[in-house]
Amino acid sequence: MPYLMLFLGLIIVAPIALLKRKLAKGIRRQQMEDTAFKAPKLDTSRTVSTLSILPLIDYHATNGELTTEAGVSYLVEADGKRILLDVGANEKGDHPSPLLTNAQTLGVNLENLDALFLSHLHRDHVGGIQEEKEKRFSFSKGPHPCQDLPVYSPQPLTGQLPDGCKAVTVTEPLEIAPGIWSMGPMGRSLFLMGYTVEHALAIHVKDKGIALIIGCGHPSIERLLERCTSLFPQPVFAVIGGLHYPIHGGRMMLGPVNLQKLVGADRMPWNGLNEKDVQNGIAAIKKTGATEVGLSPHDSCDWTLDQFRNAFGESYHEIEVGTALKLGL
DSSP states (O other), X not given: OHHHHHHHHXXXXXXXXXXXXXXXXXXXXXXXXXXXXXXXXXXXXXOBXXXXXXXXXXXXXXXXXXXXXXXXXXXXXXXXXXXEEOOOOOTTOOSXXXXXXXXXXXXXXXXXXXEEEOSOOOHHHHTSHHHHHHTOOOSSSSOOOOSSEEEEESSOOOSOOOTTEEEEEOOSOEEEETTEEEOXXXXXXXXXXXXXXXXXXEEEETTTEEXXXXXXXXXXXXXXXXXXXXXXXXXXXXEEEOOOBOOSSOSSEETTEEHHHHHSSSSOXXXXXXXXXXXXXXXXXXXXXXXXXXXXXXXXXXXXXXXXXXXXXXGEEEOOBTOOEEOOO
């Protein structure tokens, strides 16, 4: 019996020890990359006058005619440039996908985009589990016409892409259109998910400053704001998108287990995300003086949404499929 108990103990302890070691290795990598990053001198003078963000995929919607899921896709329009940030999860593998269905319902043409911006290569942002495994993306499980569409990703897209798409791996801060920037890839070690690399959009709006548009915020809002401040002399006036705060319940549950909380931090599960993380994130945004804030419900729980509503009051925007946020002049 003692040998059996020892054997069972090893079965439980060994995987946990390996995961902890992997997590620690990723944290060291992140620290080394942060130390090595030197903000380049950029010409950030170009601006846009108009900026609209239309959620096409997220967890909440304006009305029941629109499909929702725990994924993200936002149509970003700035001075005539049309950029799609992420393509959602397509959890059921449908064709047409929820993204294409919602776009049709809203009268949005996704065949004449100027760019696709993949925040990171997790399944809820690239169109599914298989797409994540193969490091590619899909608009739907069937054909969707594209023509000369650049696809900006913080990691190489090595799987087969839809016809007409051209992969562009972002390795440093990059202006993808006048006044519209990728802040460059930022990594973070996540429990179970491993080392995750993400980038965010930074858009310089005339007479206002920088609007940050974020997919999941895995690098943490504190580090994202620090990166933004190092790149742009202009102030941050808007923070829109996902920040991954599934503190009390989540959008991806396995029975009583909150999967989003389990995988969303660079800590072991018993020391994972908590209420203090949310308050620290709110404080970091408030410190910028941002006047426009919207938190994606796809990866933050209802409790967290309430905290943001209460903290930012009239400056807070609900992120709902079908409701456009107008942040330009």
